[in-house]
Amino acid sequence: MTVLLEVSGLVRRFGGLVAVNGLSFTVGSSEILGLIGPNGSGKTTALNLLSGALKPDAGDIRLRGRPVAGLSPDRIARLGVARTFQLVRVLPSLDARENVLAGLAFRADPLWGEAADREVSHLLQRVGLGGRGHQRSAELTYIDQKRLELARALALAPKLLLLDEWLAGLNPSELQDGIGLIQSLRREGLSIVLVEHVMDAIRTLCDRCIVMNAGSVLAEGAPDAVLSDPQVVHAYLGDPDA
């Protein structure tokens, strides 16, 4: 397996708080890496550093060997890193089609015009929003907004997809659909970093898991092994008699 993403010694401070403290890991091509840990352990900060929304104070991020740490988010997006947000962020005054078009029109090999229209329809179909293209995205339900956000991320034709609790809040049947969709993306060669609290999804999807606590890696390995690690249980639940 070739290494797509290589992160080493990543540090990010907010004032006195060290949100990410010496984080190192790799993601292979077509691999799904789970990033889990209690609230406030630095998962979302890590995604923000990978996508360029935040600049690291120290450390190195390499995408296919190329250093990307500190690049602007639009450069990183054009290099093939797409993301969704923990609190869903659609473009409210645009309709669903335009939301997806926003992902197609500014990537490294931009699509525009008829070719873009076809791809928009295809992507909306794929996330289960076929025929809803002309609805204003602010009027979509929360779940449909999440679908739309994923379609916009996929429109970038990314090499690496960063999903921040994308499966949270789905009902059981939607969850099955969502898991199926993510698996099909991986089969197409996409690498995915998944920040998630839904344990079933983590067990089903992730090849490897990293457990973060207080900004650094607490444990790493296959989901089942990691989730039964006493240290991990302690980090989540505290002392048995607490």
Place this chain on the structure above:
Amino acid sequence: MKGVPLALVVAAMGALALVPFLGTGYHLALAIGILNNLVLATAWALFSGPTRYVSLATAAFFGIGSYAAAGLGEALPWPVLLAVALVLGAAMALVVGLSTLRLSGIYFVIFTFGLSELIRQLVTWWEVNVSRSVGRYIFLDVTQEGIFWQLFGLAALVFLVGWLIGRSRLGLALRVVGDDELVARHCGINVTGAKLLLFAVSAAFMTLAGAIMAPRWTYLDPSIAFNPVISFQALIMALLGGAGRLWGPLLGVVPLTLLFEVLGANFPNAFSILLGLVFMAIVYAVPNGIAGWFEGAWPRAVRLLPQKAVR
């Protein structure tokens, strides 16, 4: 519905084009006022509409254009002067934009207002200490009809450029930026570059309007050319009409230019107070602009019609 905006713009421009042939000198002056405001408000909305960055720098660009005409009008052929004004305005917008477009919301508003005032003070200082005179006389061989047709061409150009931008990737980029800058960045949009480019295009039109209008005042001083009322009027007119659409400002420019004309003629001393009251009334009564109200009202009206009539 699709054809309505185009028909509206064509009808308005067509009606204005008749004024030099059918109207009196007063009508022509009024039409010049309307065209000038139309260029300023539409150019303002070109940038501020989609990005929602409220700029109060209209007077700065307009004044620079006026001063370019006053200072260089006799030395350069007129088309060359217009080209110089355009480059000056766009260049200044790029410099200003690089330093301010990273600011957001209210900070941008205040910075652009402060910038206009700063430029006005700098020009005043230059005129007093270097030129040794506060004002300038402009004697250029341009008729009122000449000014009218130049502004008419400029207005047509604003609509053409605005229409082309609206259809382009740049137009989409700016609407994405207006909705959510962070998402725009993660979509691969060079946010600063897109904003800067459109700010410069918008400023170039404002500067040209200033240069074309300058010969109308035979006397020019910084308090005329950089009058902050220019910035506020462009903003009010665009907001009343609807800044989110290319044809929106037109709907605000015509009634407000006529209203300000009446107010200015009858209550010259209370003009600023009345301007403020009009501004407040607009923000309360038509927050989405006439264009937004119209687009909302159209489906409502259709629903109210008997079903047979609609089909």
